[in-house]
Amino acid sequence: MVKAHLMLFAVLLCRCIDVWGQAVQQAAVYDIEPPDGRGANPVVRIELAVFSPGPLFGPDAYRLTGTKAGGQVYRLWFTAEGDPFGGDPHKVRIGRYILQEGDQDPIEYIDGYTGGALLPLFGFVERLLPRRTPGDTGLLPREGTYLGFALRRVSAGPSDFSTLPSEAQRLVLRTDLLMGTSRNFRDDGTGRPSRKDNYTFVPFTRAEYEEMIDAGINTFIAKGEQVDWICRRPVFYEGYDPRIAYPEELYRSNFRGVRMFIDEPACLLAGEYPPGASLETAVKMIHEHVAGHMHDRTYQRLLTERGVALGNLSLPEPAVPIWETYIGTSYYQLEVNGYGIVQECRWRLRPEADSEMILMLQRINEDFGVDIPITPENLFLWFYSQMRGPARALGTRWGMSIYGQCEPDLRWPSMRLAYDLGAEFIWFWTSDHDHHVEYTEQLRLARLLRDHVRRRPRRDLEALRRGADVAIVLPYGYTLPTVWQMFTWGTHIYPLDRVNEHGLTYKQVLAPAIREIARCLTDGTPYDVVPAGPQFDATGYRCVLWVKPDGSVCRWRVVSGD
Numbered sequence: 001m002v003k004a005h006l007m008l009f010a011v012l013l014c015r016c017i018d019v020w021g022q023a024v025q026q027a028a029v030y031d032i033e034p035p036d037g038r039g040a041n042p043v044v045r046i047e048l049a050v051f052s053p054g055p056l057f058g059p060d061a062y063r064l065t066g067t068k069a070g071g072q073v074y075r076l077w078f079t080a081e082g083d084p085f086g087g088d089p090h091k092v093r094i095g096r097y098i099l100q101e102g103d104q105d106p107i108e109y110i111d112g113y114t115g116g117a118l119l120p121l122f123g124f125v126e127r128l129l130p131r132r133t134p135g136d137t138g139l140l141p142r143e144g145t146y147l148g149f150a151l152r153r154v155s156a157g158p159s160d161f162s163t164l165p166s167e168a169q170r171l172v173l174r175t176d177l178l179m180g181t182s183r184n185f186r187d188d189g190t191g192r193p194s195r196k197d198n199y200t201f202v203p204f205t206r207a208e209y210e211e212m213i214d215a216g217i218n219t220f221i222a223k224g225e226q227v228d229w230i231c232r233r234p235v236f237y238e239g240y241d242p243r244i245a246y247p248e249e250l251y252r253s254n255f256r257g258v259r260m261f262i263d264e265p266a267c268l269l270a271g272e273y274p275p276g277a278s279l280e281t282a283v284k285m286i287h288e289h290v291a292g293h294m295h296d297r298t299y300q301r302l303l304t305e306r307g308v309a310l311g312n313l314s315l316p317e318p319a320v321p322i323w324e325t326y327i328g329t330s331y332y333q334l335e336v337n338g339y340g341i342v343q344e345c346r347w348r349l350r351p352e353a354d355s356e357m358i359l360m361l362q363r364i365n366e367d368f369g370v371d372i373p374i375t376p377e378n379l380f381l382w383f384y385s386q387m388r389g390p391a392r393a394l395g396t397r398w399g400m401s402i403y404g405q406c407e408p409d410l411r412w413p414s415m416r417l418a419y420d421l422g423a424e425f426i427w428f429w430t431s432d433h434d435h436h437v438e439y440t441e442q443l444r445l446a447r448l449l450r451d452h453v454r455r456r457p458r459r460d461l462e463a464l465r466r467g468a469d470v471a472i473v474l475p476y477g478y479t480l481p482t483v484w485q486m487f488t489w490g491t492h493i494y495p496l497d498r499v500n501e502h503g504l505t506y507k508q509v510l511a512p513a514i515r516e517i518a519r520c521l522t523d524g525t526p527y528d529v530v531p532a533g534p535q536f537d538a539t540g541y542r543c544v545l546w547v548k549p550d551g552s553v554c555r556w557r558v559v560s561g562d
Contacts, residue, residue: 024052027159028140030130033150039309041149042068042246048130049161050139059095060139063161064129066247074248075100077164078117085141086132089125097124098168101248106168107232109253113176118253122315128250147247148311171234173218173254176424176461177453178399179446180219181212182260183430184226184239186439198433208439209233215443216450221260231255240299246308250315257317258302261342262293265333266326270491279477282489283332290336296320321425323401326490327383328479330398331390331531340397341387342425347410349379360483367486367496368511370518378521380414384421385468385517386480389528392465393536399425402445404436411441412448419449420456422464470520470527471541472513475549480510480529502550512553516545 027049035041047065059079066074076099078084082092097117100106109118120128130151132141144151186208187199204212206229209220219236222229227241231252238256240249249255265286273282295316303310321340322333330341348358361372361379372378387398400418402411415426426449428442429435437445474480482490488506496507513529520527530536538544546554 023054023057024050024139025159025161026050026139026156027161028153028156030146030151030153032146033152035149035309035311037309039304039307040069041147041309041311042070043147044069046130046146046151048140049159051159051162052139059093061162061164072102074102074251075106076251077106079164084125085130085144086134086136089123092125094119094124096164097253098164099248099251099253100165101245104232106165107171108168110170110172112172112174118173118175120251120253121256121317121319122250123318127313127315128247145312148309148313169232171232171254173234173236176459177419177426178219178236178424179217179426179449180236180260181217181428181430181442182221182401184221184223186430187436189439195434199431199436199438201431211443212446215446216453217442217446219256219260240302242306244303244306244308246303256319257296258299259296259317259320261321261323262290262337264324264326264344265289265293265322266324266329266490270326270489273489273491273493275493277493279494282494283477286329286332287336290322290333294320294337321397321399323427326479326482327386328482329489330387331393331533334390334394334396335533335535338394338396340391340399340425342399342401342427343383343387344403344429345383345400345414346403346405347376347379347407347414348405349374349376349410350407358483363486364481364514367481368507368514368518370515372518372521376410376413377417379410380417381521382517384418384423385472385527385529388421388465388468389471389530392468392528393530393533397424399423399427401425401427401429402437403429404434404438408441411445415445415449416452419452419459421467422459422461424461466540468526468528469542470516470525471538471544472516472520472527472529473536473538473544473546474513474529474531475509475547476532478506478509478531478549480513500549504549504551508551509547509549512545513547 027047029045029047031045032041032043043066045067049063050060052060059081061079062084064076078097079095080092084092094117096108097119098106098108111118122128130141130144130146132144136142136144142153185201185203188202190200192199204226209230213233213235220230222237222239224241227237227239230237236254236256238258238260240258269285269289273285297316299317300310300315319339321342322337323342323344325344327341327343334341360382361374364370365372391398400414400423418426428437430437479488481488481496486496488494497505499505500509543557
């Protein structure tokens, strides 16, 4: 018996025993088919190497070495469970990921929220790795495609590759909080002569990027040499350098394309809805508008304009949030774009504000006969609840942005509350008269958030997303009234006094929801506002108030079995 146990122990230790899986080290070299037509493919040859320790000894390790027409070299290292070159890309798990550009130090990209590998934007497995021809088997492809062009294997054999580089720089990037500014320039600090005048703007310098990074800002717009200043820093960037480093930039996990956001779909449509259009038309139009602005191919176009041949490689940007004022439309927009939505915050509470039309809570109290306490937190929650409900229902992200019109003493409290409630975007608007937040103010607010985050670095985003006790459910197609004109959908086509198919005004339909919101804000009860869309699920709420377009209201409570 002892002898049998010793033999089994020896078998488990020995990787070369076939029954337990033998360690394999292979490499293959491939030439890349030149483009047929306009442009040139900078990459002419790649080498793939794999070290497979066997199923009992961890994931396979891979190295890809690309050689460009001018002799420049780039390398990728990664570990993978599953076949990274064939089959379903979604079933491949990448454990670690490292990029080396030329003779620069390698960078390992790490997701600061999950601790795992942070992969490039454009689909690492499905688009940026070689894809084997269907029916091809083996650790390395015999034939296939790479970055849009056919591969031709010219040699294959054993390899001495066995491990990922140990000297790689670790670039840890937070994916659960993107704090950013909307432009690659700042005001020059001299102010402006009057409110009718605009500020004078100057491009960010290298020192200013470092100043912002130190303040906690981690997502930027950059152009030209600005890209070189920050591409190896632990921040995300959007934009491009005309000297585009192709394909290296595709492999930088902190490169987020060239488009930061989809701009104000509901605002842009406010004047486009046909007179008398139904609510179904509003939903359909906003769905079409958002869908038409997704999968932006600006970066792909920039590459081809600069003579880069892409073959059949497609590079749509997959992760662009919506930036919106009329966030009562959040659910309908997020049905199409599941990445996220960011509110444009122009908080006003003071009675001496420029116009009474922008005093949201005061106008709700007056128009609906309720008595919501006029406090900063209630103002923030009125709006945040209209994003948090859809984010919970649809499994998406939400966030907020500070604008220059925001009363100064409301800026930081609204940012702090947003972070504490699970916001994943906290941004600042730069440019355009009153909308602009001055650079020194952006730094001040960013530092406050940075310090707050250091005290609360870990958030359970799923628990925060499900933090509301009460769901206030609107009929599908309806929104709460929006600021300024108190219209639904932010347009005169859908005013509160419009009569629906049941002979009720929109105001009559929404009144029970407004009363419940007032009760929650008065009592301090966490609540969500969400339309009764097909993906809404009441599971997890303790109380649901469901408003119907015929004026009926259903309320039920979940009774715990404890």
